Amino acid sequence: MESVVDVRGLRKIYTLGQEEIGALAGVDLRIDAGEFVAVMGPSGSGKSTFMQIVGMLDSPSGGSYHFEGRDVSRLTADERAAIRSSRLGFVFQSYNLLARTTALENVELPLLYATHPVREREQIARAQMQLLGIEHLAKHFSNQMSGGQQQRVAIARALVNGPALILADEPTGALDTKTSDEVMALFGELNRERGITILLVTHEADIAAYAKRIVRFRDGLIISDRINDQQRAA
Amino acid sequence: MIFDATLRPAFTALLRNKARSMLTMLGIVIGVAAVIVTVAIGTGARTSVQKSIASLGSNLIVVQPGSITQGGARSGFGGASTLTPADGLAIAQLPGVAAVSPVVSLRTQVVAGGNNWQTFVSGVAPTYSYIRSWPVASGRFFNQSDVQAIAKVAVLGQTVVTQLFPGQSSPIGASVLIKGTPFTVIGTLSPLGQSAMGQDQDDVILIPYSSAMERLTGLKTVNSLMVSSTQASQIDEVQSAITTLLARRHRIVPPEPNDFQVRNLQAIAQAAGSTAQVMEVLLASVAAVSLIVGGIGVMNIMLVSVTERTREIGLRMAVGAPGRSILQQFLTEAIALSSVGGVIGVVVGALGALLVSVLAHWPTQIPLPWVALAVGFAALVGIFFGYYPARKAAALNPIEALRFE
Numbered sequence: 134m135e136s137v138v139d140v141r142g143l144r145k146i147y148t149l150g151q152e153e154i155g156a157l158a159g160v161d162l163r164i165d166a167g168e169f170v171a172v173m174g175p176s177g178s179g180k181s182t183f184m185q186i187v188g189m190l191d192s193p194s195g196g197s198y199h200f201e202g203r204d205v206s207r208l209t210a211d212e213r214a215a216i217r218s219s220r221l222g223f224v225f226q227s228y229n230l231l232a233r234t235t236a237l238e239n240v241e242l243p244l245l246y247a248t249h250p251v252r253e254r255e256q257i258a259r260a261q262m263q264l265l266g267i268e269h270l271a272k273h274f275s276n277q278m279s280g281g282q283q284q285r286v287a288i289a290r291a292l293v294n295g296p297a298l299i300l301a302d303e304p305t306g307a308l309d310t311k312t313s314d315e316v317m318a319l320f321g322e323l324n325r326e327r328g329i330t331i332l333l334v335t336h337e338a339d340i341a342a343y344a345k346r347i348v349r350f351r352d353g354l355i356i357s358d359r360i361n362d363q364q365r366a367a
Numbered sequence: 368m369i370f371d372a373t374l375r376p377a378f379t380a381l382l383r384n385k386a387r388s389m390l391t392m393l394g395i396v397i398g399v400a401a402v403i404v405t406v407a408i409g410t411g412a413r414t415s416v417q418k419s420i421a422s423l424g425s426n427l428i429v430v431q432p433g434s435i436t437q438g439g440a441r442s443g444f445g446g447a448s449t450l451t452p453a454d455g456l457a458i459a460q461l462p463g464v465a466a467v468s469p470v471v472s473l474r475t476q477v478v479a480g481g482n483n484w485q486t487f488v489s490g491v492a493p494t495y496s497y498i499r500s501w502p503v504a505s506g507r508f509f510n511q512s513d514v515q516a517i518a519k520v521a522v523l524g525q526t527v528v529t530q531l532f533p534g535q536s537s538p539i540g541a542s543v544l545i546k547g548t549p550f551t552v553i554g555t556l557s558p559l560g561q562s563a564m565g566q567d568q569d570d571v572i573l574i575p576y577s578s579a580m581e582r583l584t585g586l587k588t589v590n591s592l593m594v595s596s597t598q599a600s601q602i603d604e605v606q607s608a609i610t611t612l613l614a615r616r617h618r619i620v621p622p623e624p625n626d627f628q629v630r631n632l633q634a635i636a637q638a639a640g641s642t643a644q645v646m647e648v649l650l651a652s653v654a655a656v657s658l659i660v661g662g663i664g665v666m667n668i669m670l671v672s673v674t675e676r677t678r679e680i681g682l683r684m685a686v687g688a689p690g691r692s693i694l695q696q697f698l699t700e701a702i703a704l705s706s707v708g709g710v711i712g713v714v715v716g717a718l719g720a721l722l723v724s725v726l727a728h729w730p731t732q733i734p735l736p737w738v739a740l741a742v743g744f745a746a747l748v749g750i751f752f753g754y755y756p757a758r759k760a761a762a763l764n765p766i767e768a769l770r771f772e
Binding site for chain 1: 689
């Protein structure tokens, strides 16, 4: 299998005034194409920091990170931005849809920075929304949609570039149980049927249960990494 | 790509906050409009001053007699009686001289029918009409044979016509008594209006200089000589040629002072023009200050906008916007605000200038380079004051930006 993410001895130290806080203390992890990995752990375990470094929004203090075989530490800021726009898709707890902007325009946003012509952009975005069954929301503004609908639009936005990896940071944190299950079922379906690689960060066990593989973090270290043989589907 | 990633989001953002964008633009609009109005008034004033100086005659040189000293008291220029029509004829032979006219002037009471009026009577040559660019409105100007015949003919200015012949269709053929001598009216002059000094230039009667000398003053000398050079660029050479010629004719031996004085009106025109220009630059700089104040308003609102849209910036970065693209987006917003404000300012300024010329009857004129300058300066203000907020947006940490509440 081809590796999408490959980190070795990854460390991250934050400096707060005089104090140095270790968020990651040497993490080794390899995620292959087609995997559905859930990263679990309590607050302060380093799972969010890990996700930010994998998403190239932050850089590590030590260790190596290869994305699709490329050494990320050797990339310029613009090259990392280009990877974010074409190879990565983000899904956030708070959806982060642009206000007073239609769902369709929100889905189009990553295409804006990846040199797609205007006409093509709208087509791709519409097709993606259709795949997720939310094309009827195209002209809705974010304040006209429910949380579940907004998160689906956000997922369409993450998928629109055909990314190598979807990074989902507590995607169900703001949703009720029923909607959470629907959204997680969608992630499972995307992974199973379209072979999309997903890295999910959560602190809820029943959400992590949708993943094929569960990695637990504590105090900046991986304490367990196992295949989930009781994967939930719906 | 550049259009999509910067221009479109910029304009979308501005349209989303219409009221705020308008108010921000207002500062720029007022600044640019103020520049346009002041420059329009300044340029209009300068042009009208120049026009009235030009109306005195194109490329005009005036020769006046010098001063004389009598019993220790020095008269001013023109006090001496040294210039003769023969001096004028000699000057007319110089290269670069287009025309010469002697001027004999006196102020006297004139009578026609039952009306009388005190006015200036000027004895001049037929060339005077050309030198002053002052054509007749009706009838004819006197000619060389009138001068030779010492003819009793007169051409009246419009003010004299209305004072002496009120309600009459044409004074031509009528008789005017000047110092007891009857002169026949052969023509009227086109109206010239006020001079730059506020004098009514139409309050005048022109007669042949020979008639004025023989029949009115009884002198062999004239008050001044008016010379017109063929080209404005030659005026200085012509002026010094006249000085040399007259010094020789009048047998002036240095260090004896000249008994005459030669001046040209270009110096006066330049002085008046530069005064107007100083005023114009002064007013425009005051207006430019208000443009800078408008620019600070743009910066203020852009800073607010960057703070307000921190999450949006974070998200755009997360989905792959490079810092450069964020910088361009916000810079474009600032430039759009100030350029659109600048264009509106030009329109408002033009309307303001129109209002001034209609209501206050001041001449106004909007020079195109200033329009370009004002809009360009407004855009520059946008770049200058928009750069700092845009830089701030581009430098945001995406993680913190996404967490920003």
